[in-house]
Amino acid sequence: MNSTSDKSHFSLFDSSLENLFDMAESMDKEGASTILSELASEHQRYWISNKIAEGGSKKVVKVKDSATNRHVAMAVLKDNESEEAIEEFLREARLTAFLQHPNIMPVYDIGVNSINQPYFTMKLIKGGFNLATLIRSAHKFDEYKTLSARLEIFLKICDGVAFAHSRGIIHLDLKPENIQLDDFGQVLVCDWGLARFIKGFDTEKLTGTDKIHSMDFLNITVKGVVQGTPGFMAPEQASTKKTEKNERTDIYSLGALLYYLLSFKSPLKSGKISQMLSDTLNGNTIPLKKWQKRMQIPDPLIKVCQKAMRLSPDKRYDSVVQLQKEVRAYMDGYATSAEHAGFVTQFSLFYLRNKLIFNLIVFSFLAIISVVGVSIKQMKDSEQKALKSEQEALLSLKKLRLERIEKKEIGVIASEKLCSEAITAYYGYNYRVAYEKLNKSLQLNPENGRTLFYLGWLSITAQKFDEARTYFRLSLENGYSGKNTSMRSDKFMPVIDELEPLINPKTRRIDEKVLNEYISKLPKNKYVVLIKHLLYRHRNDLLDIK
Amino acid sequence: MMKEIQTRKTLLERVKDPHDDLSWDEFYNYYKDYVFIIVVNMGVDEHSAKDLVQEIFVKAWKALPDFDYSSSKGRFRSWISTITKNSVRTKFRDNSRRPQTDELEDNFFSDNKAIDEIVEVEWKKFVASKALENIKDEFSEKNLSAFIELMNGTDIKKVSQKYELQESTLYVYRTRIQKRLCREIKRLNYELN
Numbered sequence: 001m002n003s004t005s006d007k008s009h010f011s012l013f014d015s016s017l018e019n020l021f022d023m024a025e026s027m028d029k030e031g032a033s034t035i036l037s038e039l040a041s042e043h044q045r046y047w048i049s050n051k052i053a054e055g056g057s058k059k060v061v062k063v064k065d066s067a068t069n070r071h072v073a074m075a076v077l078k079d080n081e082s083e084e085a086i087e088e089f090l091r092e093a094r095l096t097a098f099l100q101h102p103n104i105m106p107v108y109d110i111g112v113n114s115i116n117q118p119y120f121t122m123k124l125i126k127g128g129f130n131l132a133t134l135i136r137s138a139h140k141f142d143e144y145k146t147l148s149a150r151l152e153i154f155l156k157i158c159d160g161v162a163f164a165h166s167r168g169i170i171h172l173d174l175k176p177e178n179i180q181l182d183d184f185g186q187v188l189v190c191d192w193g194l195a196r197f198i199k200g201f202d203t204e205k206l207t208g209t210d211k212i213h214s215m216d217f218l219n220i221t222v223k224g225v226v227q228g229t230p231g232f233m234a235p236e237q238a239s240t241k242k243t244e245k246n247e248r249t250d251i252y253s254l255g256a257l258l259y260y261l262l263s264f265k266s267p268l269k270s271g272k273i274s275q276m277l278s279d280t281l282n283g284n285t286i287p288l289k290k291w292q293k294r295m296q297i298p299d300p301l302i303k304v305c306q307k308a309m310r311l312s313p314d315k316r317y318d319s320v321v322q323l324q325k326e327v328r329a330y331m332d333g334y335a336t337s338a339e340h341a342g343f344v345t346q347f348s349l350f351y352l353r354n355k356l357i358f359n360l361i362v363f364s365f366l367a368i369i370s371v372v373g374v375s376i377k378q379m380k381d382s383e384q385k386a387l388k389s390e391q392e393a394l395l396s397l398k399k400l401r402l403e404r405i406e407k408k409e410i411g412v413i414a415s416e417k418l419c420s421e422a423i424t425a426y427y428g429y430n431y432r433v434a435y436e437k438l439n440k441s442l443q444l445n446p447e448n449g450r451t452l453f454y455l456g457w458l459s460i461t462a463q464k465f466d467e468a469r470t471y472f473r474l475s476l477e478n479g480y481s482g483k484n485t486s487m488r489s490d491k492f493m494p495v496i497d498e499l500e501p502l503i504n505p506k507t508r509r510i511d512e513k514v515l516n517e518y519i520s521k522l523p524k525n526k527y528v529v530l531i532k533h534l535l536y537r538h539r540n541d542l543l544d545i546k
Numbered sequence: 547m548m549k550e551i552q553t554r555k556t557l558l559e560r561v562k563d564p565h566d567d568l569s570w571d572e573f574y575n576y577y578k579d580y581v582f583i584i585v586v587n588m589g590v591d592e593h594s595a596k597d598l599v600q601e602i603f604v605k606a607w608k609a610l611p612d613f614d615y616s617s618s619k620g621r622f623r624s625w626i627s628t629i630t631k632n633s634v635r636t637k638f639r640d641n642s643r644r645p646q647t648d649e650l651e652d653n654f655f656s657d658n659k660a661i662d663e664i665v666e667v668e669w670k671k672f673v674a675s676k677a678l679e680n681i682k683d684e685f686s687e688k689n690l691s692a693f694i695e696l697m698n699g700t701d702i703k704k705v706s707q708k709y710e711l712q713e714s715t716l717y718v719y720r721t722r723i724q725k726r727l728c729r730e731i732k733r734l735n736y737e738l739n
Contacts, residue, residue: 012678014671016697020678021670023724024731047714064714 039067046074046113046121054078057085058193062124065108072108073124076117086118088193093120096192099167103160105180105190122190125182131257132176135264147296150261151327153179156187158254158327162320164189165247168201172245174253175232176260194227198246230276231266232256235311238280248313251323255308255316258327262301263291267309283311300330415445423454434458449480460492463509465500469493495522574603576738580672581630587664588634602633622738627665673738677730685723692716693723 012020046063052073053060063074077089090110097107097120110120131153138144144153157179161171171178173194180188228237234252236243259267267285268276279285288302304326310316317323333353351358422437435458441451456471472492502510502518510518581602585595606629682690692709696702696716706713 012675012694013698016694016699017671017674017678018667020697020724020727021674021731021735024674024728024735044717047712047717049712049714064717066717 044114046072046119048074052124057081058089060122063121065121071124072121074119074121076113076119090118090120092193092195095169095195096120096122099164099169099192101160101163103156103187103189104163105188105192123188125180125186125188128180128182128186130177131179131181131260134181135176135260138264147262147298148331151331152185153181153187154254154258154261155324155327157189157257158320158324160187160189161250161254162324164195165198165250165320168198169195170198170245170247170250171195171253172237172249173228173233174250174257175229176257177229179257196245199244230273230280231268231270232260233280234313235281235283236313238277246313247319248316251308251316251320252310252313254320254323255305258301258308259285259288259305262297262305263288263295265291283309285309298330301327304330411444412448415441415443415448415451418444419448419451419454422451426454426458431458431461447478449475449478452478453480456492460496460499463499463503465496468496472496570607576676577626578603579676580668581626583668583672584627584630584665585634587668588631588661590634590637594637598633598637602630605629605633623665623669627662631661673731673734674727677727677734680734681723681726681730684726685719689719690723693720696720697724 045067046065049062049064049071051059051061058075058077060073060075062071064070065072075089075093077085081089093107093110096105097110100106106123108121108123110118112118134141134144143149157174161174164171169192171189171192171194173191174189178189178191180186180190228234230238232253234245234249236245236249256267259265265286267288268279269286270276288297288305291297292299292302304323307326308316308323317326333349418437418441422434422441425431425437426434434454438451438455438458441448442455445451452471452475456468456475459465459468459471472490476490499510499518502514504511504514578599582595582599585598585602586592590598606626609629685693688709688711692705692711695705695708697720702713702716705711706716709716711719
């Protein structure tokens with residue numbers, strides 16, 4: 001027998017097992033508050049997971065913050081830098097932390113780690129990318145293909161920068177790589193490493209806590225070196241001469257960013273740094289017009305870009321807010337001041353931004369005209385109709401008369417048809433049906449000889465000889481003479497005369513015996529398969545007919 | 547978790563029924579290691595210890611129905627350890643011809659406190675290792691091994707290199723396994739004590 005811990009290939013030291021047991025016991029005492037115990041027991045707050053980016057003097061790594069239980073981005077210095085560099089690094093952290101705005105990268109924490117390395121943590125954008133990668137692969141992002149989507153981004157960048165300016169801070173390194181975005185419309189201005197406090201900024205404008213914080217950045221001396229990124233840096237940054245930088249320096253960079261968003265190109269031809277710097281100094285940028293056709297860049301925005309990127313700072317926009325207003329004006333369909341718009345431009349813009357109302361008015365006008373037109377036409381039409389109807393009334397009167405005549409004819413035809421049906425029924429021994437149809441036929445045409453003839457026949461069958469005589473007589477009078485001699489009405493008269501006396505006065509009927517006797521004496525070839533048929537079959541069916 | 551345990555009979559309550567063979571098997575399997583460790587710790591050689599454990603369990607089986615189990619903590623543990631202690635003493639007395647046992651008896655059994663400490667410490671180790679045994683299938687071998695190394699005090703950087711796991715990942719697993727293990731320890735301690 002062996003101990004459990006030896007048997008298992010997982011073997012904990014005895015002391016560790018005891019520790020675990022004690023830990024479980026203490027868990028019992030602390031109750032369910034595991035987050036509290038976690039916070040109390042955890043010594044190392046950040047756990048490095050992987051590197052995100054590296055640039056300049058610092059690198060950014062993704063770390064797990066065990067206290068908040070989320071991933072954040074941590075910036076640390078690359079090497080053991082000089083004290084000056086460490087101060088710069090921490091100053092950037094403080095400055096960024098100072099700028100709390102939805103479009104500026106938020107700083108969560110600043111500190112020094114166990115090996116005396118300074119760090120600061122920032123928001124980690126999940127699935128984030130910077131503006132440069134976005135534009136390089138813009139064809140993959142349908143949502144950024146449209147100009148308005150890209151202008152939205154630009155306006156958000158302006159929001160962030162305008163806020164910083166309001167706190168007396170200029171960024172001085174605005175470029176696509178320093179704009180972080182995500183899939184949900186978040187736009188963050190990052191990397192405030194070159195940011196400076198605006199010289200001569202009226203700190204009185206800042207209130208309370210803002211003022212105290214801003215004091216940290218007051219004593220920063222600008223080094224006599226070129227700092228910034230060619231293409232996006234302002235001419236005053238490209239010179240080694242110490243020149244004053246202010247909000248307009250950022251406005252130049254914003255203009256370059258707008259250029260980039262419109263054309264997907266950097267404003268400068270890439271080449272040697274020295275060449276690019278001199279191009280910047282001389283305002284030797286690629287005219288935006290060059291890309292106008294391919295990228296369908298609207299004229300007003302080209303002018304806005306040009307004004308923002310003027311060589312002389314004084315000729316640029318006074319403030320980011322002004323620049324923003326111009327872009328918004330374009331988006332809302334107003335003329336930008338950079339356009340120096342004439343009446344036609346103004347009017348066409350007026351039309352464009354009020355397109356809906358304009359179209360509505362035109363549409364309503366057309367609608368009214370067409371309604372009036374239609375009703376006039378309708379009035380004329382009804383006048384003509386009245387005339388027409390008079391004529392029609394006369395016509396229909398004529399028709400009515402004709403119809404009456406027709407109706408009579410129809411009666412005759414129907415009567416004939418009913419008679420034929422009655423005959424069919426008669427030969428099928430359906431005497432009652434035949435009788436009814438013949439009566440109807442007679443109603444429709446009292447002069448129908450054929451109907452009268454068959455009614456006569458039927459009367460003989462019913463042994464109503466008087467009626468039979470009348471029908472036959474009427475039939476003859478109406479010109480019915482039958483198709484062959486066997487069908488002539490007068491032919492049956494003698495038969496009627498012979499049969500009538502045979503009626504038994506008591507029963508008012510001819511006895512069966514007497515009838516059979518009479519029929520057997522009749523010459524068969526002459527009459528009368530027919531009479532036989534009449535007298536014998538289903539006679540009783542008809543005897544009740546009145 | 548605790549509520550669930552309280553509403554059903556613990557292993558000890560079940561094992562008091564002499565006809566419940568399944569519970570007895572479970573009981574034996576759980577406690578034999580603990581008793582064995584105490585016996586060995588008291589100075590019995592491994593070979594005789596095996597037999598002695600059997601004897602102790604026969605005694606326990608006979609005595610269990612009369613054992614007044616109440617939920618007061620550690621009641622059962624002291625009961626089974628008393629049986630164990632007495633059995634070991636008896637064994638040593640039987641073999642008292644051997645001088646080294648006399649020596650042991652003098653040094654060891656006179657010190658009841660020392661034995662109780664062993665009983666206590668061994669209990670902790672016993673429950674914790676049982677718990678680890680119980681939960682090990684819930685985690686990957688790699689993570690568990692890394693966890694054990696961390697618990698044993700190996701530097702996190704070394705563990706990270708050895709298992710090719712990020713430090714942050716290690717931290718996450720350590721917390722997770724630790725939590726699970728503590729829960730199991732609590733459960734077992736309640737169930738077996």
